[in-house]
Amino acid sequence: MRAAFASRTDADNPLAALTVGEQPEPVHPDDDWVTVQVRASSLNHHDIWSLRGVGLPADRLPMILGCDAAGIDPDGNEVVVYPLIADPGDPRGISILSEHFPGTFAERVAVPRSSLLPLPAGMSLTDAACLPTAWLTAWRMLTTKGRVDDAAAVLVQGAGGGVATAAVALAVAMGKRVYATSRDAAKRARIAELGATAVEPGARLPERVDVVIETVGAATFDHSLKSAAPMARIVVSGATAGHEPTVNLRRVFAMQLEIVGTSMGTCDELRDLLTFCAQRKVRPVVDSVVPFSRIEDAFAQLHAGTVFGKLVVDHTA
Incomplete structure (x- = not known):
């Protein structure tokens, strides 16, 4: 499947470590995991730090990047993905997608079913992908x-x-x-x-x-x-x-x-945030929406520091 991933790490030139190409289909570590068809994702500075090698050692490469996603679950429902995964192998007891488990910059991503929250009525997948x-x-x-x-x-x-x-x-x-x-x-x-x-x-x-x-x-x-x-x-x-x-x-x-x-939040807090944004009609501040075919340009923009708000990737384009 098509994916954007860290093929190596480079502390001085992180963009040089980014590769867009084919990666294996998602693997389910446990029976309660499911595969989500990713429709939209968004970039975070965490992705740049991963390319620098911070929190991403060589033995985990290649690693599909991306923490945030909204898409379609196996039952055809529109969902938002909560990106923190219980991880006994991490000193924190949790890890975020793209650290120990492949991330969201791909056609499909595997996550625990408990990590899926329903997309609120009236909220777009591209807006939802900014939130997690x-x-x-x-x-x-x-x-x-x-x-x-x-x-x-x-x-x-x-x-x-x-x-x-x-x-x-x-x-x-x-x-x-x-x-x-x-x-x-x-x-x-x-x-x-x-x-x-x-x-x-x-x-x-x-x-x-x-x-x-x-x-x-x-x-x-x-x-x-x-x-x-x-x-x-x-x-x-x-x-x-x-x-x-x-x-x-x-x-x-x-x-x-x-x-x-603090860092991130709980799945219940993400549910509260989704509800708040839907009820108050708060829309995420989006710098731009780019097609997946231009994800390398989005990384370059984030690295340059010219972004105001969020960079969203449209996986359908």
Whole structure:
């Protein structure tokens, strides 16, 4: 079957490790696994890191990439795939598709039947394919970890990327006052169109916020601390600009701040996210939809850092 996969890894030139070609049909490790016909998928930075060899050692190559998918189950139902798989061989007890089990950038993918959620009425497969990784991470950051129901204002650092842009759209839909930073003036303009107040990184906010969504890391962490209200939650799910920030501990304890980490979310949280988006008519922020035949171009765009929102792959084209 046609697939996009890591044929090797290259820390310096990850795109050189990407291959599009034939791969074997999905294998079912257990009786409760089924095969899904993939109709749409979306890219994440996890795919670039895999090509660099982070979390993907040589003994697992070749590995079909891709975490997110929506498609058709064996009974003909339209479904969304939850990408975290129970994995006793991983220290975390779970792994995401494309780490130990082949991913979604293929015509078909095998997953446990329990990982399939029904596509909500009125939601397209291309929109649904954006949700299981980046949007689920943003949802968990805001709800489970950030306790955003108790918040009036939210700061999202580095909006433009998949998780941060999702956090902006979701927090606005929840009725919160949302501030979002970006170094790029064009991206700030697009952030404002989503309903947030867009500011330059490090800019003083009109108020301190109750929840900070932090996916950037060292470059923005001091600003996150200074922007946090007493007893605020700073929720971290990434460190694209440095993973060893300087932390003013006096501010942490004096302001009684919570710094919490998270990644992804549970299958129940994905179900809640699907319901929320369907009921509130929240659509994922999509940079572009490309046919599978151009998936290499999509990888190049993601690697270049020019994406605003999600890159979606149409497997029917």
